Amino acid sequence: MGGENDELLDADARHFLRRTGFGALKRDFDQIRSAHETRGHAADRFLAFAAKPPRFRPNGRDFSSAHNKWIKTLIRPRAPLQAKLVLFWHDHFSTAFAKVQDVALMADQIELLYTQCAGDMRVLVKSINKNPAMMEFLDTVRNRKAIPNENYARELQELFTLGVEDFAGNPNYTQEDIVQIARAFTGWDYDRDAFLDDNRHDFMDDFPARGPKVIYKTTGGFGPGGRSFTVNGEGEAEIDTVIDIIFQHRDTDGKNTVARRTARRLLEYFAHPDPDDAVVDEVVMNSGFDTNFNIAGLVRAILVHDAFYESGAAAPFTASTKKSVKWPVDFLVSTVRLLNIKLKGKDQTLEGGNFASALDHLSNMGQVLMDPPSVFGWDWETSWISSATLLARYGFARDLTAARGRGGTSFRPERLVDLGTRTAGAIVDDVTDVLGVTDQLSGSERGALVQYVSDGGGANATVDLDDYDVRNTKLHGLFALVMQSPAYQLH
Amino acid sequence: MAITRRQFLKRTGLMAAGTVLGPNLWRNPWVRDALASTIGDRYFVVLFLDGGNDSLNTLIPATNGAGTLRTAYEAARKTGNGGLQLSPSDLAATLVGTDPNTGAQLALHPGFTGLKALWDLDKVAIVQGCGYPEYSLSHDQARSIWQTGNPLGIGSLAGTGWMGRYLAANYGSLDIPGVTIDDTVAPEYRQYVTSVLAVERLRDFGFPYDDFVADSLPDDTPAKRTAFAALAASGAGSGQAAEVYIGNSGTATLTSSESYPPLHGVYETDRGGFSDQYQGLGTGTARGFREVAKIIYGVSTGAANVNARFFQLSNGGYDTHSDQGAGETDGQQYSLHKEVGDALKVFYDDCADMGVANKVCVLVWSEFARRIKQNDNGTDHGSQGAMYLIGGSVNGGIYGNHPNIDESALDDEGNTVYTQNANGFRSTDFRDVYGTVLKHWLNMPESTILSNVLLLDSGPAASYWTSKNFDLGFL
Numbered sequence: 004m005g006g007e008n009d010e011l012l013d014a015d016a017r018h019f020l021r022r023t024g025f026g027a028l029k030r031d032f033d034q035i036r037s038a039h040e041t042r043g044h045a046a047d048r049f050l051a052f053a054a055k056p057p058r059f060r061p062n063g064r065d066f067s068s069a070h071n072k073w074i075k076t077l078i079r080p081r082a083p084l085q086a087k088l089v090l091f092w093h094d095h096f097s098t099a100f101a102k103v104q105d106v107a108l109m110a111d112q113i114e115l116l117y118t119q120c121a122g123d124m125r126v127l128v129k130s131i132n133k134n135p136a137m138m139e140f141l142d143t144v145r146n147r148k149a150i151p152n153e154n155y156a157r158e159l160q161e162l163f164t165l166g167v168e169d170f171a172g173n174p175n176y177t178q179e180d181i182v183q184i185a186r187a188f189t190g191w192d193y194d195r196d197a198f199l200d201d202n203r204h205d206f207m208d209d210f211p212a213r214g215p216k217v218i219y220k221t222t223g224g225f226g227p228g229g230r231s232f233t234v235n236g237e238g239e240a241e242i243d244t245v246i247d248i249i250f251q252h253r254d255t256d257g258k259n260t261v262a263r264r265t266a267r268r269l270l271e272y273f274a275h276p277d278p279d280d281a282v283v284d285e286v287v288m289n290s291g292f293d294t295n296f297n298i299a300g301l302v303r304a305i306l307v308h309d310a311f312y313e314s315g316a317a318a319p320f321t322a323s324t325k326k327s328v329k330w331p332v333d334f335l336v337s338t339v340r341l342l343n344i345k346l347k348g349k350d351q352t353l354e355g356g357n358f359a360s361a362l363d364h365l366s367n368m369g370q371v372l373m374d375p376p377s378v379f380g381w382d383w384e385t386s387w388i389s390s391a392t393l394l395a396r397y398g399f400a401r402d403l404t405a406a407r408g409r410g411g412t413s414f415r416p417e418r419l420v421d422l423g424t425r426t427a428g429a430i431v432d433d434v435t436d437v438l439g440v441t442d443q444l445s446g447s448e449r450g451a452l453v454q455y456v457s458d459g460g461g462a463n464a465t466v467d468l469d470d471y472d473v474r475n476t477k478l479h480g481l482f483a484l485v486m487q488s489p490a491y492q493l494h
Numbered sequence: 495m496a497i498t499r500r501q502f503l504k505r506t507g508l509m510a511a512g513t514v515l516g517p518n519l520w521r522n523p524w525v526r527d528a529l530a531s532t533i534g535d536r537y538f539v540v541l542f543l544d545g546g547n548d549s550l551n552t553l554i555p556a557t558n559g560a561g562t563l564r565t566a567y568e569a570a571r572k573t574g575n576g577g578l579q580l581s582p583s584d585l586a587a588t589l590v591g592t593d594p595n596t597g598a599q600l601a602l603h604p605g606f607t608g609l610k611a612l613w614d615l616d617k618v619a620i621v622q623g624c625g626y627p628e629y630s631l632s633h634d635q636a637r638s639i640w641q642t643g644n645p646l647g648i649g650s651l652a653g654t655g656w657m658g659r660y661l662a663a664n665y666g667s668l669d670i671p672g673v674t675i676d677d678t679v680a681p682e683y684r685q686y687v688t689s690v691l692a693v694e695r696l697r698d699f700g701f702p703y704d705d706f707v708a709d710s711l712p713d714d715t716p717a718k719r720t721a722f723a724a725l726a727a728s729g730a731g732s733g734q735a736a737e738v739y740i741g742n743s744g745t746a747t748l749t750s751s752e753s754y755p756p757l758h759g760v761y762e763t764d765r766g767g768f769s770d771q772y773q774g775l776g777t778g779t780a781r782g783f784r785e786v787a788k789i790i791y792g793v794s795t796g797a798a799n800v801n802a803r804f805f806q807l808s809n810g811g812y813d814t815h816s817d818q819g820a821g822e823t824d825g826q827q828y829s830l831h832k833e834v835g836d837a838l839k840v841f842y843d844d845c846a847d848m849g850v851a852n853k854v855c856v857l858v859w860s861e862f863a864r865r866i867k868q869n870d871n872g873t874d875h876g877s878q879g880a881m882y883l884i885g886g887s888v889n890g891g892i893y894g895n896h897p898n899i900d901e902s903a904l905d906d907e908g909n910t911v912y913t914q915n916a917n918g919f920r921s922t923d924f925r926d927v928y929g930t931v932l933k934h935w936l937n938m939p940e941s942t943i944l945s946n947v948l949l950l951d952s953g954p955a956a957s958y959w960t961s962k963n964f965d966l967g968f969l
Contacts, residue, residue, distance in 0.1 A: 145816045150870040154815050157875075161632055172647070178631065178907045320734035328736055356702070369677050379634045382678065385739050389692030390699075390747040391677040393740075397747075398702035405704050445732060451724035455717055472708035479704060480714060484721050489729025489740040 007043030007307035011035050015042075017439060018315030021494050022273050023049050023306065024083030026337030027439050046306040050299050052082030056117030066373070067362050069106045071351040073113065073372050074361045077336045078346070088120040088302070089113065090332065091272050093372070094380035096131050096163060098140045100373050107199055108136040109373045121299040124265065125250050128163060132242050135193045141378065148189045148211045156185035158378050160249065166264045169254035170280055175222055183216040187232075187241050218245075223260070224253035250296060258284065259293035266292060266301060273305055275314040275325035276384045282310045317442035318490065326493045328384050331368035333494070334396060335361065338486060341438055342419065344403060347412045354412040356402030364402075367395030388492070400486035404479040416478050422469050427453050428462030434481050443490045452488075456481050536935060537790055539805045539856040540657070540682060541779075541834070545812030546633065549863035549879030551578055551820070551827060553620060554601050555896065556585045561596030566866075566900045576871030577820060580604065584821040590620065591892035595918035600892060604821045605828035608835025609882070612842055616890035617851075618882060619968035623897045624924045625878030625912045627951060627958045629862065633813070633875075636861040641681040643928055645959075648949050656928055657804060658685030659947045660936060670746055672804035673789060675782040680806035686739065689746035691802070696788055697758035701751040723748060753799035754789070760797070761788040768844040775840065777833040782807035783841040787848075794850055809834055812860060816872040834858075838884055851886030855935050855969065858882040859924070866899045867908050877909040881927055887935075889968050894922035915956045922966075929964035940964055 011019055016035045019042075020027035035045055057076050080086040093116060100109050112134050119127045131137050138144045141155040161167050165175040190211060220229035230248050234241035252260045266287045270278035287293050290304035305311050314325040329337075339346065347354050351361040365371055369392045375381055406414040420433040431452045435441040444452075456477050457464035468474045485491055551571070555563035571579040585601035588610045592599055600620075602610050612618045626645040630636045639645045643656030654662070657672075665671045665688035672690035674680040683690045693699050701722075703715050726748065729741025762769055765787075772784035786807065792800040811830055819825015838856065845851040863879030878897050897910035898919040905911050912921045925948045932938040932947060944950065944962065951958035 142815050145870065145872075147870060152815055152869055152872075153874050157631070161634075167630075167632055167635055182907075320732050320737055322733040322735065324734045326734055326736050328740070356704075367677070377633070385736055386678060388740050388743055389674070389678045390743060390750065391692040391694055393743055393747050394699065394702065394751065395677075401702040401704055405706065407706070445728055447728040447731070448725055451721050451728060454724070455721035458717065470710075472710045475706055476708045476711055476714045479706065480718055483704065484718065484725065487722060487744075488725045489732070489737050489744060492740050493734075493736060 005042070005309050005312070007046070008041050010039055010041050011045055014315055014317065014442060015312050016040075016045075018312060019045055019306070021315075021337070021439070022311070023087060024080065025077065025086075025333060026341045028340060042307040043303075046303045049082075049084040049306075050121065050303060052085045052121075054118050054122070056114040057081060066100055066106055067360065068349055069110055070362050070372055070374075071349065071360060074332075074336065074351050074365075075346070077332065078339055084302075085117065085120060087273075088298070089116045090372075091269065092116045092120055092127070094375065095268065096137065097375045097378050097380035098136050098373075099375050099377070103136050103139045105136070105139070105195075108139065108195070111199065112136040113373070121302065122297070124261070124296040124298055125246055127298070128159075128246050128249075129243050131163065132159075132188075132246065133191070133193075133239070135195065135198055138191060138193060143188055143191050144193070146185060146189050146191070148186075148213060151182070151185040151189055153181050153185045155188055156181045159184065159245075162378060162380075164246075164249045164261045164264070165252060166260070169256070169260060170258075170263065170283075171255050173222075173255045175252065175254065175260055176219065177221060179220070180218045180222075183218045184245055186213050186216055187245050189213060190238055191242075218248065219252065222252070224257065225251075259287070262287045262293035262296070266305075269301060269305055270310065271383075273302070274308075274311045275327045277325065278310060282308065314494075318445045318448075320445070328387050329492055329494045330381070330383065330387055331365050331370035331392075331396075332372065334368065334492070335364060335399065338399075338403065338438075342403065342414060342482075344406070344414060345412045352412075353399070353402050353406060354408075354410070355404070355406030355414065356398065359402065364395065364399050367398070368392050369395075396492065397483075397487045400483040403486070404483045407475065407479075414479070414482075416474070416482060420468075420478070422474065424465050424467045424469070426462060427457035427460065427464050427466055430456055430466060430468070430478070431462075431481065434478075434485055438482070438485050438491065440485065440488075440490055443493065444488070445490070448488055448490060452481060452484060455484060535794075535850075535853055537793075537803050537805070537850070537854045538657075538931070538935065539786060539807070539854065540680065541838075541856055541858045542680070542806070542808035543812050543830075543834070543858065543860035544637075544808050544810040545814070545860070546636075546862045546864055546875055547812045547830075547860035547879060548578075548814060548818065548827060548873050549860075549876075550866060550899065551580060551818070551873075552603050552606065552831065553590075553622065553880045553896075554580050554585055554603065555593065555598040556582050556589060556601045557599040559592060559597030559599065561593075561598055562900060563593065563596055563598040563896055569901060570867045570899065571820075572868060578818055578868045578871075578873070580821050590618075593622070593896045594892060595895040598896065600896070602835075603827065603831045605823070605825075605831035606835040607832070608837070608839035609831075609884075610835070611839050612884055613890060615842075617842065617886060617888055618884050618890050619888050620892050621881045621883070621922055621927055621966065621968065622892065622894040623878045623910075623919075623921045624859075624881045624894065624927060625862075625910075625921050626924055627912055627953065629877045629909070629912060631862065631875040631907075631909075633861055638681065640859060640861055640924060641684075643682075643925055643948050646951055651949060653684070654686075655680070655682035655684040656947055657682045658690075660932060660938060661685055661690070661804065662687040663938075663942070663946060667742065669801065670750055671802060672806070673786075673802045675785050675805065675807040680808075683804065683806060686735075689742065690804070691746065691750055691754070693750075693754065693785065695758075696754050696785055698755075699751055700755045701748060719748070749799060753797065754792075757788045757792040757797060757800065760795075761791050765791060765844070765848075768840065768847065771840045771844075772837070775833075775836050777837060779807070779809045779833050780837040780840065783837045787841060787844050790845065790850060790854070791848060794848060814864070814872045815874060816870070818868075818872040842884065842886075846886065853886070855883060855885035855888060855931070857927075857931060858884070865908050866904060866910065867901075877905075878912060878921055881922075881924065883927075883931075883968050887969065891968070893966055893968055895919050897921065913957060914959065923959040925959055926963045926966055929962055930966045930969060933964040934969040 017027040146152040215233040217231040286304040290300040292301040558564040588602040644651040662685040726744030864873035864876040
């Protein structure tokens, strides 16, 4: 059993950097190793970020410029772990431009996530309740006393807090709870212009007297009477009360329902897709998240836990090896950072192959930021993988390595590996080191790469990388093949 | 993270998904032989209406007949601003059959003229009242239930789709029997034994090789292909489930990236008239059906390494909580039905012209219907709805009973009740529809269906699926 005082050795340091940021860059790796940082030190350093968001509000009003601005922010993050947490909450509080149709409101929601991604989760959910992009997305603005709209009340419980079922498979709430909570959320609207001027309390309220409500009569551990609440005439207090009750909900094991579900989701996101229930309960207990709901504390408990480091295991993988499929934004952003590629201009274009923008590449891979496919966010893990999305990843690798030239937006392998006449084995090791997967490749995968570079000559065959044609064919080709390998799709 | 689905599956054993169903079982040659229920030269297409289609305003009671469906409909769906009620005159041009139970005259939504045209050809079976016990109003959970064919979360069925289990029984790791017209594999086809492609556009499906030309060296593309194939094979040979999946997917992608893109040009050349008809509709659904048609044309004309017979496509936008629209031509639901109906009509005509209409069956489903009583100007989530089957060999007609929509018969949430009681409002379990397709279209023996694809519920016979009926009659 390891703990927060364990020093981060090479493999764990790389794993820590991959998961708390985008790719294990050499300078960041060196910083951890030269200071002999422990799990706890590194976690504290990465969690010490300011709540203030980067200047995110898009210059243009169109979707693609806002999207690509976010990508640009991710490629050079001021605080990588903050950026990763924002992406977690963006999936969690999934809100899609396809319905909201308002870039400024979408950007405002992302700023909210930057500000509150590591604080008190109750405050975060209360803010989301009143977030105009969310109010549009889940029809809160269309939820009126005479004809309640259940959309937000349902997803608030199913997706944002409780989940449909607890760990034992028992329902966490009933349709009646949805109806009662929907009643509490009637009457809300917002003044868009005032809101965007940062006058955040200028909501147009029309809060009718809706009478007493009772929720969780059969779930939540509140006893046979459930929890009743009546806060008439003041909508904000009433929906805040709903959140406070939800965060007291206990599952059929007697554990705090929101804490367990949130901890499981964060473990799935940062560690691997199959955390044990016992690990979930440990990180909740170690952080006190079931009483303080402090997100940074919960994340820290995960980052010092052995379960987090399991998925950094080296090849060869076996049936019990825990691995997670790299999601498209992580795949693209970390690759661009590792290869020190600059994307060009406002559209963040990759200057090779099809000269497509970051948005186009990510769209083909199945993950457009600010436009998740539904309120459920994205489907993760092997759902990222299909022939279509694999071709998109393969095409990205091709386009990137085809960005030839000496310009600032070109792929410059001579700056990443030594040229000259070298053995095929050494060249393969250098390239897989740059891409951070040397210890993730099996012997047969490495063998396939060696055979390619040496044209069948083997690991000791020499290859002249000073030769223009050889370099442009084999070295560029090798980088693309590593990025196209099954191991590179995992992390 | 579609966490609820994952939790739902996990609870029932997702992580063992690849092995639960037992590739071991399927790899047993004796079992494979026993299951070698050849489908001959048939095709099967699944069309998913994503978001929960409002069934009550898709198939509408235009009269009461001997019952009160129309009266109950008019009580639930308002007239006037935001009202969703469709009047008899709105429905006059799209009348179909009568409800077997009440004799009520039924009509399709006025936007569904494409489906009405196929109905008139006797090529449409409408199966009313499809649902399952303990219905879910969560999009995610309900969708997963329909896709897995597993309402009660039985562990041995988890992680695989209902059609996936059929494919796993009949195809091996070197086969590519299915194509999803999308960028992800449709969950109803999910399994870990054989390959299902995800293709948005055939012509863009080529493998991306670098086109750099080195004057002093031979063409490097064959070397790249060899290396890529070896990497994918290595991944497939790893023990780690995700890496195996990525490796196998990579191999299938490489092979089909060479055999599928040419189908586009062949179809455009040989069948340009139909291509223009799809394009003229200008919708995503029409575009999707055109991709299916290209592949069917390739298979039926013997294109090399093109053997897919199972397809899936979807159309979104059915989650009409607000601004649903009644019969007006610029309304949301009108556009949805127009898009799907018109695309189905062109696709059917195209298949008929290819001479394969009798060999193609399309199944249309949605994760739930919508609340009987409308809200302000839309509808919330509901329970049972109608399924549709279209094809040259389909026996056109109305099957199953219209649910009882009288306010007094609704449950506490205002939804119709699933019942297997032998009364006039008995529901159709969607697994009987799947089973009828498997038995009568895909020749799977009933005993195999019941042991490996669809498992009967345990529970009171009145409210659970405890006995099957795989002879609904539409095929």
